[in-house]
Amino acid sequence: MNHNLHALFESRFPLDRDTVFLETDHGVAVTFRELDQATARFASYLTGLGLKPGDRVAAQVEKSPQALFLYLGCLRAGLVWLPLNTAYQSAEVEYFLGNAEPRAVITQPKSLAWTDEICTRLVIPHLLTLDEHGQGTLMERSAAATATFDTAMRAADDLAAILYTSGTTGRSKGAMITHRNLASNALALHKTWGFRPGDVLLHTLPLFHVHGLFVACHCALLNGGRMIFHSRFEAAAVMRALPRATVFMGVPTYYVRLLADEKFDRAHVANIRLFISGSAPLLTETFEAFRERTGKVILERYGMTETGMITSNPLEGERKGGTVGPPLPGVSVLVEGADGAPVKSGEIGDILVKGDNVLPGYWRMPEKNAEEFTADGYFKTGDVGRFDEDGYLSIVGRSKDLVITGGYNVYPKEIELLLDEMPGVAESAVIGVPHPDFGEAVTAVVVQKAGATPVVESEVIAMLKSKLANFKVPKRVHVVTDLPRNAMGKVQKNVLRQQYGKA
Ligand code: MLC
Ligand code: AMP
Numbered sequence: 001m002n003h004n005l006h007a008l009f010e011s012r013f014p015l016d017r018d019t020v021f022l023e024t025d026h027g028v029a030v031t032f033r034e035l036d037q038a039t040a041r042f043a044s045y046l047t048g049l050g051l052k053p054g055d056r057v058a059a060q061v062e063k064s065p066q067a068l069f070l071y072l073g074c075l076r077a078g079l080v081w082l083p084l085n086t087a088y089q090s091a092e093v094e095y096f097l098g099n100a101e102p103r104a105v106i107t108q109p110k111s112l113a114w115t116d117e118i119c120t121r122l123v124i125p126h127l128l129t130l131d132e133h134g135q136g137t138l139m140e141r142s143a144a145a146t147a148t149f150d151t152a153m154r155a156a157d158d159l160a161a162i163l164y165t166s167g168t169t170g171r172s173k174g175a176m177i178t179h180r181n182l183a184s185n186a187l188a189l190h191k192t193w194g195f196r197p198g199d200v201l202l203h204t205l206p207l208f209h210v211h212g213l214f215v216a217c218h219c220a221l222l223n224g225g226r227m228i229f230h231s232r233f234e235a236a237a238v239m240r241a242l243p244r245a246t247v248f249m250g251v252p253t254y255y256v257r258l259l260a261d262e263k264f265d266r267a268h269v270a271n272i273r274l275f276i277s278g279s280a281p282l283l284t285e286t287f288e289a290f291r292e293r294t295g296k297v298i299l300e301r302y303g304m305t306e307t308g309m310i311t312s313n314p315l316e317g318e319r320k321g322g323t324v325g326p327p328l329p330g331v332s333v334l335v336e337g338a339d340g341a342p343v344k345s346g347e348i349g350d351i352l353v354k355g356d357n358v359l360p361g362y363w364r365m366p367e368k369n370a371e372e373f374t375a376d377g378y379f380k381t382g383d384v385g386r387f388d389e390d391g392y393l394s395i396v397g398r399s400k401d402l403v404i405t406g407g408y409n410v411y412p413k414e415i416e417l418l419l420d421e422m423p424g425v426a427e428s429a430v431i432g433v434p435h436p437d438f439g440e441a442v443t444a445v446v447v448q449k450a451g452a453t454p455v456v457e458s459e460v461i462a463m464l465k466s467k468l469a470n471f472k473v474p475k476r477v478h479v480v481t482d483l484p485r486n487a488m489g490k491v492q493k494n495v496l497r498q499q500y501g502k503a
Pocket of ligand 2 (some may be wrong): 165211258277278279280281282300301302303304305306324381382395398402407408
């Protein structure tokens, strides 16, 4: 049997290949026949360049139907997909490419010059472009490639993708995701969320992370059904498109932004059977306000890059606000106390996960594998939670030092390392404080070095903007004379969160 995820998708495509798979916000419709040909062309072209199953293809491209087809073409050819957020800057990208050693890189025309320098330094043989309109050298050069392709044979444990996640040490790790991981999770979600013929998914998430790429697209592909594909989230465009959709997925910020528009009401959502939220905590206020305004109960689920989706509130039965629901079928979740034994329901502990959805390990980092898994194969999520008496999980905090802003993860250490190198900065602490739109806002607290040039907030922000993806840059920088510490000398970030959370 071929365990290639693409073979699973193909088996679900409608018999009538003229069925529409995707329509864009510009009214372009793509049928399953066109999808099949587009992915075959990319697979033929890339294998024609000499790429072999297992080789990595990195892409830092804006969302477009072609970007999705390129991902699917890579799956089809057995190549390993390495998506990169378009906000990443050159130093961030150089690290990922140096670590993953892709044989081909696809970038945006505007990033070509610096990406070319990186590829030359790292001796990466193929560099192509793809812009937000789905145009570029990739399209020009692959246009003549054969539009048929026999999907490559893959074993379930072969890699399908590598997704980089930052770490608490400030160094990113490549999460290795297999065909088994993706297939098991996609099948569980498709079933749990009751996807059925006629469903139309309104897709407004970015394509370079788990939520938009795997959770959303895989459900639509398994359903052999239609997606309305917006290049980005924009509340007014979403309100216009909702009446033609049946399912919508988003990070909490999307729901906050929809509610912020007074015109958003029951008429917009009448056709929607399911609103799903994830990637960050959905505030109970947002959950309740949405129910009040629209009459719809948002289904909240929980997951992470390394594990795909872990739990979900039910389709039928009670969706409890402030919880992320019971474990998905085939996923085992433990909440463990400090002694390593599972705690009773109602008690708080570390969340551990095991199942076909969980990554086999990190790319070329055996030491991280040893740290992040227990002896009996459970993955340590770094999230802290509790089960209620009905088996619903609530996330109550994180043992990892992480800020989630608008659904994007920011690891404070990465920013602190840059701040600490600045002249005038003795030390720093980066925290997340409540933010009405992004959920949490990245905030820096820096200690002024005695006698050195004064640290200026705008200059710190400008320096960080030149080096880091924009969403990681602190919204505020507070300059202080010292940081609060506990008896062990550890910086008390909870004290800082209290102090600056109100500002
Ligand atoms: C943009 N900005 C952000 C930000 N996004 N700041 C903090 N947090 C964010 N998430 C800032 C930019 O730096 C810029 O600032 C300004 O906002 C305008 O940028 P923009 O790109 O025009 O913003 P906008 O389009 O409004 O984007 C906001 C957003 C977007 C919420 C629509 O961030 C988004 O789509 N987030 C979804 C993230 C996601 O898909 N997460 C899933 C991860 S998978 P300046 O100063 O530079 O002008 C995962 C697993 C799981 O977590 O369980 O799903
Ligand atoms: P990422 O590394 O981008 O995949 O982010 C995964 C992290 O997002 C998880 O470890 C959680 O901390 C957080 N997360 C995802 N979904 C939820 C949710 N519904 N509620 C709270 N936190 C969430």
